[in-house]
Amino acid sequence: MTTRSSDMRVFYHVHMISDSTGETLMGVMRASAAQFERAEPIEHLFALVRSPRQLERALEHVADYPGIVMFTMVNSDMRRAIEDRCADLRIPAIAVLDPIQATLSGYLGAPLMGKAGAQRALDAEYYARIEAMNFSMAHDDGQGDNLAGAEVILLGISRTSKTPTSIYLGHRGIRTANIPLVPGATLPEELFTLKKPLIVGLTASPERIVQIRRNRLLNLREDRSTDYVDEENVRDEIVYAKRLFAKHGWPSIDVTRRSIEETAAKVINLLTEHRNTI
Structure with missing residues (x-):
């Protein structure tokens, strides 16, 4: 009816x-x-x-x-x-x-x-997925000290959906770490010598990043104008991120018009290709 x-x-x-x-x-x-x-x-x-x-x-x-x-x-x-x-x-x-x-x-x-x-059988695959979810949560936003144990490492400036994508991939059984690209902050040295993990950069349009950041500040009841939401500064952050990805040959994904599921699907495709080369 x-x-x-x-x-x-x-x-x-x-x-x-x-x-x-x-x-x-x-x-x-x-x-x-x-x-x-x-x-x-x-x-x-x-x-x-x-x-x-x-x-x-x-x-x-x-x-x-x-x-x-x-x-x-x-x-x-x-x-x-x-x-x-x-x-x-x-x-x-x-x-x-x-x-x-x-x-x-x-x-x-x-x-x-x-x-x-x-x-839903409680087999090895089930427990591996639980372990992957725990790994992803423990290695969120640059935390954790076992990057070599990751299958995927996501890099990106603030508000490029690193955390939700990591958790989704963890739910799919893929051990994922994510590291923020913060102006002036150094990245872990081991990141540049790892061979096994697939390192993927996440980017988005400046307009999209600014919109999301402004919404976040409003939710925090913070309405001051800061570099965090300045479009010119955001453009500089994105340019830096793209140059970093290109310099090290890391594939990147523009998440501007992608859902978390679509971004994760692209990462999984890249991971399949990566596994065939190591």
Whole structure:
């Protein structure tokens, strides 16, 4: 069921039913819904649904607020219950992972495990990701003393999204350190002799940097004019950063119009190339 607002936006219900955490469903749904400019989903998430009683509660909610149903469910009886109820309600039901899993199964010539939340297994990869997140937080903003243990080192002047990009990469299992480029401050000497870590510079347009810095000062209730938000000084900082990156052959990324996810994706691509050269 859809409703329209006075500005012609369309609101519709999306029910996500998962026998795991629902993160996969949420990501797929939001990525898909973002392609429709004036349509906004009203999200209903039912996570860790693993019993008929839990499923029945979710389906009762679906009946009360008809809309699209997206699900990831291993148990065949529960899958069938979702499909049958949605057919009765005449609403679409989408088994989100089915096309991907069927293709993988055919390509690999192997059956599915049929295990709920299999991707969340507490295996070595999981613990490596936790370790990477801890590393990234411990090496934020020039902290920490084990740069050689990093896989990625991000450099950039203030407000080039170094910290959020580092944390995102850590969440992806990539040990990341970030170091600010501060006028007059020296960089760690070991930075210039490291071979294993990928060193990436982050830049942005002066206008964007000034805007973000001004907003930060306002949040701190600081409205004095300082070099920190002077556009000419910011331009000088950016020129210095770009020259430093070029001098040492470090790749750089302009983050002016990039989301954190897009910046991180570019870093991951660079890391893949870097690993093939060391």
